[in-house]
Amino acid sequence: MRIKRRFDRDLALVVAPSRATLMLDCTEARLYELLKTRELRSYKDGKSRRILVSSIHQYIERKLAEAMVTPRARAYGSTEEATPAIAAVDHVSAK
Helix, strand or coil: CCCCCCCCHHHCCEECHHHHHHHHCCCHHHHHHHHHCCCCCEEEECCEEEEEHHHHHHHHHHHHHHHCECHHHHHCCCCCECCCHHHHHHHHHCC
16 A cells, blocks of 8 residues: 655745745745845755745745844834834824
């Protein structure tokens, strides 16, 4: 009896560039730009390039953190994080 093995994509540690472009919803040119600037980590296995899924997740986390910086703070070079709207409303109503 032969046991059928199933690959679980959610558990993959590395992906091919074509899969990475789908994960990031970007073009292949943009993906290779991210690789060139070391925003993403990869390695060559023979002729195949493999991109670490963890580096894709880290890239997304960095982009989300950048998005949380307020426009005013960004203009002055500060790293002050944006205050969620609900917290701001609670603060005003508490006065």
